Amino acid sequence: MTKKPSTINIIAKKSGIGIETIRYYQRIGLIEKPEKPLSGYRVYGDDTVARLLFIQRAKELGFSLVEISSLLALGDGSCLETKALAIHKLDIIKSKLHDLQAIANTLEQLIQSCEANSAHHGCPIITAISKK
Amino acid sequence: MTKKPSTINIIAKKSGIGIETIRYYQRIGLIEKPEKPLSGYRVYGDDTVARLLFIQRAKELGFSLVEISSLLALGDGSCLETKALAIHKLDIIKSKLHDLQAIANTLEQLIQSCEANSAHHGCPIITAISKK
């Protein structure tokens, strides 16, 4: 039950991550390069695919590649540190949520003031941004 | 009542925007460069300061420099187009809010599962990101 060897193209398809991106991850040390056979193509295992999928999902949770690197280094062992990272990230995200909500509120008000502006005395949005 | 001429340093201080940033804005055409006297320093008016403040506030509302450029070009005239830009921006911000909220929820769950994990069977956060 030996598998046929996975070249970079294969793991790219399995993980849904582009070849160039995988090479980039290798360059920045996020994933390892398997030994290169003296002449031939590098062969990848399913652990690499798993790692790539991990990276993808961590990215979706808002972790940067540097943070993902830490997560991978921590591994399954130090739950406390992992939790600390997650809490820190959650704080940042909550703060972003807060800011964005404020912006959305302001924009909504501006848009409404624009709708109320039947007279053509200039655009209330522009006016609002201009003076203050 | 002639004012003393404002050099770039002065308008930087008045607007709270750095000199290098102002030069950058000039390079990308967001603000104009006043004519340079054949020998000497450029002189800026308060209209430039106003424009810089406008840019700052529009940035705070989440507009990119390119979008701000459009806003400035539209000016006070075409309220409809300005409103359209604002609505478009609001849509994007709402979508970001939605995504961030989902991420925050997931992170919160992960952190809680971590807290419930009294037994030391690996970190639930890592496990959750790993499999799926």
Added chain:
DNA sequence: GTAACCCCCGTACCTAGCTACAGAGTCAAG
């Protein structure tokens, strides 16, 4: 055996929004 792929490596380029710096010129105070 040869055409059509595929891989490897290094390097350059991209977006956005700055930020820094060198070298030459200018201005104003003392």
Added chain:
DNA sequence: CTTGACTCTGTAGCTAGGTACGGGGGTTAC
């Protein structure tokens, strides 16, 4: 008239996360 602070210009570098390309070589299918 010198000194020091300021300006102008052009160019390069930075972050983050890729994306693209060219040259050289290996592999596979027919």
